[in-house]
Amino acid sequence: MTTNYMSNYSYGPDCFKEIPEVLDKYKVHKVVFIGGEKALKSSQEDVKNVLESNGFYVTGSFVYGKNATQSNIDKLVEKSEVQDADIIFGFGGGRALDTVKMVAKALDKTIFTFPTICSNCSAGTAIAVLYKDDGSFDKYGYPDVPAHVFINTSVIAKAPKEYFWAGVGDGISKAPEVEHAVAAAVERGVELPHTAVLGAAIAASSKDAFYKYGEQGIKDVENGTVSKAIEEVALDIVVSTGYASNLVNQDDFYYNSCHAHAFYNATTAIKKEKEPLHGQVVSFGVMVLHAYFNELEELKKVAAFNKKLGLPVTLEEIGLKVSDAEKITELAMQTNEYKQTPFDKEKYIEAIKLADKMGSENA
Structure with missing residues (x-):
């Protein structure tokens, strides 16, 4: 592939006003809404009013389901209102937007995304995490990148804080995972192409904002106050880590994630009393x-940061036990992350135990 597509984006509390101008470039008339139930309630009326007052027609509005599954994608693809629309507007967080992106791909339609929470970078990426109907990880899907993202910081500020909180937990993974995936490739003798080098640079640039603005951003979301901290974290999650993901995830290489997401994907197959949020698990x-990697100073830094924000520092906090370490590792060795960036089984088991031990000692 020699063409890379990246999402354009608008942000701020008044960004919905820019929808007609952006849409004009696509020469479309009919729009369909798909998203999470709460996400649609938070934004669709404002967006619909802007559309209808500017001559656009909304064919329908649909809740995507409860999870990003192939069965939910198939149901939406079959709806005549979705088929008849010129363009799809997706509202919500990661699972909702991953579903809508795959619907758009199946119907070869352009998609605009409206992240109503900032739990991950799905709003701007050309990758979708898909699950089986039982909730366990299934596979990655590869939709087209959304054409435009509308990051309304007023909507995000009023959303439940746990999603913003989990977004920070997921966001801190991007820089170290890309760094280590790239380093492993170089060690194998890979000469990195420009796309990968650029993606790695953007991933590295995303790191500091989470540690600088994360805590204040969470407090501001809790108070429903639009702020610089919310804006910085939202842009870091949706744009910076999203752009990085698109650049380091290509047909001929994958440096988007490694050990942290291998851990998350593995844990989805282990039944828990309550299923934690994606970013919650990724932060551990x-x-x-x-x-x-025996990076003890970074380990201490992340443990202290997680503890400060109330993110997990022990297995128990995500519904797991130390005795699960071997099973988690076996499952992690079946993931795409392991296939792309392999790790030593015994060393990974010990890493899980060491992370839990350090967290327990400082809990």
Whole structure:
């Protein structure tokens, strides 16, 4: 592939006003809404009013389901209102937007995304995490990148804080995972192409904002106050880590994630009393990553940051036990992350235990 597509984006509390101008470039008339139930309630009326007052027609509005599954994608693809629309507007967080991106791909339609929470970078990426109907990880899907993202910081500020909180937990994984995936490729003798080098640079640039603005951003979301901290974290999650993902995830290489997301994907197959949020688990996975590479200062930094924000620092906090370490590792060795960036089984088991031990000692 020699063409890379990246999402354009608008942001701020008034960014919905820019929809007609952006849409004009695509020469479309009919729009369909798909998203999470709460996400649609938070934004669709404002967006619909802007559209209808500017001559656009909304064919329908649909809740995507409860998870990003092939069965939910298939149901939406069959709806006549979705088929008849010129363009799809997707509302919500990661699972909703991953579903909508795959619907758009199946119907060869352009998609605009409206992240109503900032739990991950799905709003701007050309990758979708798909699950089986039982909730366990299934596979990655590869939709087209959304053409435009509308990051309304007023909507995000009013959303439940746990999603923003989990977004920070997921966001801190991007820089170290890309760094280690790239380093492993170089060690294998790979000469990195420009696309990968650029993606790695953007991933590295995303790191500091989470540690600088994360805590304040969470407090501001809790208070429903639009702020610089919310804006910086939202842009870091949706744009910076999203752009990085698109650049380091190509047909001929994958440096988008490694040890931390291998941990997360593995844990989805282990039944828990309550299923934690994606970023919640990934934040502990970042501790596992640093423990695996014996980066003890970074491990301490992440553990202290997680503890400060109330993110997990022990297995128990995500519904797991130390005795699960071997099973988690076996499952992690079946993931795409392991296939692209392999790791030593025993060393990974010990890394899980070390991360938990350090977290327990400082809990």
